[in-house]
Amino acid sequence: MKKIEAVFRHSQLEKVKQALNDVGVKGMTIVEVRGAGKQKGYTETYRGSKVTINLRPKVELKTIIPDEMVEQAVEAIVENARTGQIGDGKIFISNIEETVRIRTGEKGTETLT
Numbered sequence: 001m002k003k004i005e006a007v008f009r010h011s012q013l014e015k016v017k018q019a020l021n022d023v024g025v026k027g028m029t030i031v032e033v034r035g036a037g038k039q040k041g042y043t044e045t046y047r048g049s050k051v052t053i054n055l056r057p058k059v060e061l062k063t064i065i066p067d068e069m070v071e072q073a074v075e076a077i078v079e080n081a082r083t084g085q086i087g088d089g090k091i092f093i094s095n096i097e098e099t100v101r102i103r104t105g106e107k108g109t110e111t112l113t
């Protein structure tokens with residue numbers, strides 16, 4: 001199982017959610033976040049002035065999915081979160097050891113699909 005954490009623009013959330021639904025992603029958590037990447041939240045470089053990090057609002061979508069869904073899910077996010085402008089966001093992928101559905105006590109991938 002893998003955890004996909006995708007940070008991207010609010011404007012793309014509905015498209016991304018729809019595309020993930022279409023590839024069979026069932027559960028997700030959305031968090032409102034503020035962040036910055038390579039440009040530190042600025043669209044122009046301020047040379048000579050003291051650079052501070054300008055945190056901009058984004059959404060973070062987290063979903064835990066079976067390994068075999070990762071490729072399609074990442075493609076769905078990339079294609080639907082992209083506008084082509086700087087600040088489109090990033091996807092982080094990590095391993096998940098175990099999941100438990102609290103209602104039934106089921107464990108593992110059967111809790112995800």
Ligand SMILES: Nc1ncnc2c1ncn2[C@@H]1O[C@H](COP(=O)(O)OP(=O)(O)OP(=O)(O)O)[C@@H](O)[C@H]1O
Pocket residue numbers: 007008033034035036037038039040056058085086087088089090
């Ligand atoms: N290394 C990182 N660690 C954690 N969060 C990050 C990291 N890089 C980017 N983010 C998150 O992703 C959001 C969007 O980053 P952004 O798309 O600007 O990345 P970038 O590397 O600057 O790429 P681009 O050149 O396309 O702007 C940030 O606001 C931040 O929340």
Ligand SMILES: [Mg+2]
Pocket residue numbers: 036037038039040041086087088
């Ligand atoms: Mg950036």
